Amino acid sequence: MNKIEFRGVGKVYPLGADTMTALSSVDLGLADGEFVTVVGPSGCGKSTLLGIAAGLVTPTSGSVTVDGGPVTGPGPDRGVIFQQYALFPWLTVRGNVEFGLKIAGIGKAERRARAQRYIDLVGLAEFADALPKTLSGGMRQRCAIARAYAADPRVLLMDEPFGALDALTRVRMQDQLLDTWSRERRTVLFITHDVDEAVYLGNRVVVMAAGPGRVQEVIDVDLPYPRTEQTRLSPEFAALRNRVWRAVYHQPTQQPPHQPAQQQTHAKG
Numbered sequence: 001m002n003k004i005e006f007r008g009v010g011k012v013y014p015l016g017a018d019t020m021t022a023l024s025s026v027d028l029g030l031a032d033g034e035f036v037t038v039v040g041p042s043g044c045g046k047s048t049l050l051g052i053a054a055g056l057v058t059p060t061s062g063s064v065t066v067d068g069g070p071v072t073g074p075g076p077d078r079g080v081i082f083q084q085y086a087l088f089p090w091l092t093v094r095g096n097v098e099f100g101l102k103i104a105g106i107g108k109a110e111r112r113a114r115a116q117r118y119i120d121l122v123g124l125a126e127f128a129d130a131l132p133k134t135l136s137g138g139m140r141q142r143c144a145i146a147r148a149y150a151a152d153p154r155v156l157l158m159d160e161p162f163g164a165l166d167a168l169t170r171v172r173m174q175d176q177l178l179d180t181w182s183r184e185r186r187t188v189l190f191i192t193h194d195v196d197e198a199v200y201l202g203n204r205v206v207v208m209a210a211g212p213g214r215v216q217e218v219i220d221v222d223l224p225y226p227r228t229e230q231t232r233l234s235p236e237f238a239a240l241r242n243r244v245w246r247a248v249y250h251q252p253t254q255q256p257p258h259q260p261a262q263q264q265t266h267a268k269g
Contacts, residue, residue, distance in 0.1 A: 001068055002029035003187040004053065004155050008062035011048050011213075021212035022048040026062070028206060028215060030155075033185040035178075037202035039192055039248055045213025046191045050159050053189060054080045066155055076104070078155045079148030079186075083163045085140040087132040087147075093119060094128045097147045104151075118146040121180055138169040142176060149184065158190045162197070174200055178227060195248060199240050200227060207247040217247050 009026040012019050023045040030036050038046050051057035053064055055073040064071040066078065074080075087096050094115055101111035119128050122142040132140055141161055148156060162170045174197060181188060192198050198205045202221050209216035221240055223231055231237055 003032040003034070003067060004189065005029045005065050006049070006053070006062065007065075009049070009052060009059050009064060010061035011045070011052065011057065012060045023052075023059075024212040024214050026213070026215055028218075030187050030189060032187055035181055035188045035190065035201060035203050036206060037190045037192055037198040037204070038206045038208060039195060039198040039244065040208030040213075040216075041210055041248060041251065042193070043213075044208035044210040046193075046208055047159055048213065049208075050080075050157050050189060050191050053155075054078055054157050056080075076151055077153055078157055079151055079153035081141075081144050081148050081156065081158045081161045083160045085132070085137075085144050087140060087143060089132050092129050092131055093124055093135070093143050093146075096132070096143055097150050100147065100151045114150050114152075115146075118149045121149070121183065122146045122176065136169070137165050138173050141165070141173060145177065145180065149180070149186070154187065156186050156188045158188065160191055160193065163193070170197070175228075177201070178225070182225060195241055195245050196232070199223075199237060199244055200232060205240075205244050207244060209251050216251065219244055219247070 006026050006028040010024050011022040013022060026049065038049065040046055048057060052059050053071065055071050055075060055078070071078075088099065091099065094112075097115040097119055098111045101114060106114070116128070119125055122145055124139060124142055124146065127135060127139065132143070135143065144161070162173050165173060178201060190198075190201060199221055205219045205221060206215055207217045207219065208214065219240070223234075223236060223240070
């Protein structure tokens with residue numbers, strides 16, 4: 001049984017007298033401990049797919065399960081990390097990481113120990129007592145990752161978490177994330193618009209197509225871990241990158257953005 005599974009997932013949004021089909025008949029399974037990246041053109045429904053997995057968006061058709069149980073709303077079995085850091089500015093790094101544990105009723109000693117473990121894991125031990133405003137963008141995102149890990153979710157859902165970072169920080173964060181994942185082996189669904197990032201991080205790359213949003217192709221990434229700068233420079237990486245690039249950007253012409261209600265339109269992504 002897959003850790004997380006989408007079965008026939010569709011999402012249709014009302015649009016005045018018309019409708020917009022964001023997703024259509026998506027079937028996808030993620031194995032336990034697998035790192036799956038999702039990439040596709042604008043409007044292919046990537047973020048809608050993640051929102052459904054997070055329980056923040058209700059599918060119009062189909063279902064999503066985690067460990068065989070249906071997703072009916074947000075839950076502690078899924079940690080969600082967005083592009084915006086969403087840290088409490090008045091709390092320190094430690095306070096932010098401990099916050100969800102405190103809400104869950106975990107005792108002070110245990111939540112302090114658990115928070116410290118993940119603060120150390122993401123390399124923020126020296127900044128545990130710092131406020132978010134004193135941290136760089138990459139450090140804030142590491143704090144958000146530590147907070148998600150500390151809640152002990154079975155699945156991590158990440159929606160373009162490095163999209164707002166500069167190129168160098170983004171590369172460093174990718175390496176940091178893979179290092180953390182290699183130690184913990186959580187199941188990760190990672191949404192991105194960056195082909196290089198999708199190939200570098202994932203065990204598999206899911207290429208979405210728009211008009212309506214659907215899975216066009218799933219590409220295995222047979223590059224060994226740990227991945228390094230040499231991985232990025234290898235001919236094997238280049239070949240995979242080119243294959244994913246062609247799958248994303250050489251898609252058939254999309255349908256017009258708005259059509260009558262009885263027809264499908266392009267996705268929200």
